[in-house]
Structures are given as C-alpha cells and as structure tokens.
Amino acid sequence: MSKKNKKWSEDQMGTASVWAGESPLFTEGATVPPVSLNVAYGYEDLDHWYEVALGNEKGHIYSRNTNPVISVLEEKMKALEGAEACTSFSTGMAAISNTLYTFLTPGKRVVSQKDTYGGSSAIFMNFLPPRGVDVQLCDTSDFDQIEEEISKGCDLLYLETPTNPTLKIIDIKRLATAAKSMGAIVVVDNTFATPINQRPLALGADLVVYSATKFLGGHADALGGILCGSEDLVKQVYGYREINGASLHPLSAYLIFRGLKTLELRMLRHNENAQSIAEFLKSHARVEEVFYPGLSTHLNHEIAQKQMTGFGGVLSFSLKGDYETVKKFLPQLKLARLAAHLGSVDTIAGPPKTTSHVETTPEERKMLGIPENLVRYSAGIENSQDLIGDLASALDAI
Numbered sequence: 015m016s017k018k019n020k021k022w023s024e025d026q027m028g029t030a031s032v033w034a035g036e037s038p039l040f041t042e043g044a045t046v047p048p049v050s051l052n053v054a055y056g057y058e059d060l061d062h063w064y065e066v067a068l069g070n071e072k073g074h075i076y077s078r079n080t081n082p083v084i085s086v087l088e089e090k091m092k093a094l095e096g097a098e099a100c101t102s103f104s105t106g107m108a109a110i111s112n113t114l115y116t117f118l119t120p121g122k123r124v125v126s127q128k129d130t131y132g133g134s135s136a137i138f139m140n141f142l143p144p145r146g147v148d149v150q151l152c153d154t155s156d157f158d159q160i161e162e163e164i165s166k167g168c169d170l171l172y173l174e175t176p177t178n179p180t181l182k183i184i185d186i187k188r189l190a191t192a193a194k195s196m197g198a199i200v201v202v203d204n205t206f207a208t209p210i211n212q213r214p215l216a217l218g219a220d221l222v223v224y225s226a227t228k229f230l231g232g233h234a235d236a237l238g239g240i241l242c243g244s245e246d247l248v249k250q251v252y253g254y255r256e257i258n259g260a261s262l263h264p265l266s267a268y269l270i271f272r273g274l275k276t277l278e279l280r281m282l283r284h285n286e287n288a289q290s291i292a293e294f295l296k297s298h299a300r301v302e303e304v305f306y307p308g309l310s311t312h313l314n315h316e317i318a319q320k321q322m323t324g325f326g327g328v329l330s331f332s333l334k335g336d337y338e339t340v341k342k343f344l345p346q347l348k349l350a351r352l353a354a355h356l357g358s359v360d361t362i363a364g365p366p367k368t369t370s371h372v373e374t375t376p377e378e379r380k381m382l383g384i385p386e387n388l389v390r391y392s393a394g395i396e397n398s399q400d401l402i403g404d405l406a407s408a409l410d411a412i
C-alpha cells in the first residue's frame with residue numbers, strides 16, 4: 015500500500031515519521047529512496063519530455079526544479095504537517111527569504127515581532143525597507159499592540175514561536191484570526207517546535223516555514239529549509255525559488271529524510287530532557303533566570319499549554335554575573351558542543367551574541383531583551399541525569 019497522500023492524525027506522528035509520503039518500493043525495489051545526484055533527466059520521446067516540462071505529465075526535468083529524493087522528503091513533511099503542499103530550499107533562511115520576497119512587493123506591509131531569528135530580523139530591518147516594504151516589528155509579548163498594528167493594514171503576518179533565544183510564546187490562533195480578518199497571509203516559523211509539538215496550520219496559519227537544519231534533520235549534518243501550506247501559496251513561492259535557485263541538495267534532502275524517521279522519538283526525548291533541566295536550573299543559586307515555556311512560571315505558559323503538545327528541546331538561562339561569567343561557564347561543560355547550532359541529537363550550548371544574534375549590535379540585543387549573561391542550551395537526546403550532572407559541575411566551577 016502506498017503511503018503517499020494518506021492523512022495521518024496527530025496521535026499517529028510516530029508512525030507517520032517512519033511511513034508518511036513513501037512508496038512501497040522505489041526504483042529497482044529499493045526500500046529507501048535512492049539519492050539522485052544527477053542534474054538532468056533524459057528523454058527518448060520528445061513529446062513526452064515536452065509534456066513533463068509543461069507539468070502535464072509526472073516526471074523530472076532539471077534538479078534545480080525537482081528531484082526524486084527531494085520529492086519524497088517533501089511528501090513526508092507534507093504529511094507530518096497535515097498540509098496540502100510542501101516545497102524545500104537550500105537552507106532555512108532561503109525558505110524564509112523566498113517566502114517573504116514572493117509576497118512582499120513594494121507598497122506591501124508586513125507585521126511581525128521584534129524577537130525573530132537573527133537572520134529573519136536582518137531581512138526585516140535591512141533588506142525589506144529599501145525595497146519599499148513597510149515593516150512593523152512589535153513587542154513580542156504585547157499581543158494587543160500586534161493586533162492594533164494588524165488592524166492598521168497588513169498583507170503578511172510573520173510569527174515565530176517559541177522564540178530564539180528567550181523562548182517567548184506567541185498566541186498563534188489569536189493573531190492569525192486578527193490577520194485573516196485583514197486578508198493577510200499568516201506565516202509561522204515552526205523550527206523550534208516541529209510538527210510534533212505544534213501544528214500552526216490547525217491554529218490558523220497559511221504557511222509554516224522551517225529551518226530543516228535543526229530538529230527536522232536532527233543530526234547537525236545537513237542544511238535545508240521547508241515550506242508547507244496550501245497548494246496555491248506554496249506554488250507561488252516554489253515559482254520564485256525555482257528561478258532564484260535556492261534549491262535543496264539531494265544528499266541533504268536524503269539526510270533530512272532519514273532524520274525525519276526518528277522525529278517523534280527524538281522530540282519526545284528533547285522535550286523531556288529540556289523540562290528536567292529547566293526545573294533543575296530554576297532552583298540553582300548561580301542561575302538568575304530560566305526561560306522555558308514548560309515552566310509554570312513562564313509568562314505565557316498557559317498559551318504554550320493550549321497550542322503546544324510539548325515544549326521543545328531548547329531553553330535559555332541567565333547566570334548571576336556578566337558575559338565574563340558565561341565565558342568561564344561554557345567551556346566547563348563536557349556534554350555540550352559550543353557551537354552556533356541547535357536541534358541536534360548532541361547537546362549544544364552558546365551565547366546568543368555569537369550564535370543566533372551575531373548579526374545584531376549590543377544595542378539591538380538590548381532592545382530585543384537578550385541579556386549578555388544569557389546561555390542558550392539545546393538539550394540533546396542524552397540521558398537527562400548526565401546532562402544535569404554536567405551542568406551542576408560547570409556551575410560549581412564558576
């Protein structure tokens with residue numbers, strides 16, 4: 015039985031991670047999709063070639079446009095997201111910028127939040143305004159202000175939740191409802207949550223965008239971006255990506271596809287580990303503040319509980335002290351890679367000023383509410399008692 019186009023319910027995500035979007039057998043009976051590294055597809059019948067090129071018949075022409083292993087990955091993501099359509103990109107930033115540039119032509123107005131991924135912030139602050147786009151960035155936790163700005167005119171609402179690196183939570187349903195009443199397209203960056211923890215389309219979003227580089231791939235060995243949503247909107251962005259050329263590499267597509275097989279399993283462990291670690295850090299004398307939506311003390315814990323089925327693998331915490339304290343603390347960790355990454359099976363830690371927000375100035379970070387004594391910690395899938403032990407020793411050493 016083909017697992018293509020089957021609908022999967024939310025309590026079937028473990029099965030869907032493994033089976034969704036796959037054919038029973040691929041070329042020559044292969045049970046995993048062969049990686050087609052070829053650039054072009056050959057045809058003996060010129061009429062058939064022409065019909066495929068026009069999109070009237072199934073097939074592939076040129077790998078900047080489509081490629082078999084990439085199509086399998088897109089089918090699986092489409093099923094996990096419960097979306098009508100899916101397309102892919104070379105990186106998460108390509109997915110985000112292609113989506114924004116497709117819909118935000120001169121004269122359009124985009125409403126978003128101040129806390130978005132550093133690269134996305136840079137697009138909003140530096141690249142869209144010179145192209146005649148009116149960009150309105152609101153206080154991330156002030157939903158009244160966001161609603162007010164939406165009501166002044168909005169062609170696209172762009173949300174990211176939980177946010178990077180302070181794990182703020184945005185009320186997707188409330189803001190999507192406001193944006194829809196203005197006829198806006200609602201885009202949600204769901205990188206931190208993944209479809210295992212949060213399903214933005216069911217909460218009113220039109221498009222869901224991912225850095226597949228993070229939890230979707232999950233092994234820190236492939237860059238990629240994903241966009242899911244309605245056939246009509248995804249097709250428009252695909253049309254732009256096909257021409258500007260930010261296509262996913264087939265080998266990366268295969269690695270992300272393989273990562274997806276264990277997505278539910280990994281996310282459940284990431285959720286569990288981050289929750290235990292957040293609770294441990296919260297009561298530690300050397301820790302000033304812990305940011306994690308799974309803590310009952312989190313500003314928007316209630317909204318998180320309503321719209322998420324798990325709180326994710328990333329948390330952040332500020333140390334009592336300054337950046338010098340962070341510099342002493344981080345190298346003490348034995349079970350964490352100090353790197354500008356997150357969402358891998360390995361635990362990864364780093365300060366926002368050298369990771370997510372390296373593109374921003376100290377003043378901008380201050381404006382964004384990112385303290386210099388903050389540590390971002392992406393809990394891997396190790397045993398939680400080992401990670402807690404490692405954090406405890408490192409905190410004792412400062």
Ligand SMILES: *Cc1c(COP(=O)(O)O)cnc(C)c1O
Nearest residue numbers: 105106107108131205225227238
């Ligand atoms: C990493 C990240 C991106 C950018 O993805 P790349 O694959 O590095 O281009 C976008 N949004 C969020 C939330 C991220 O964490």
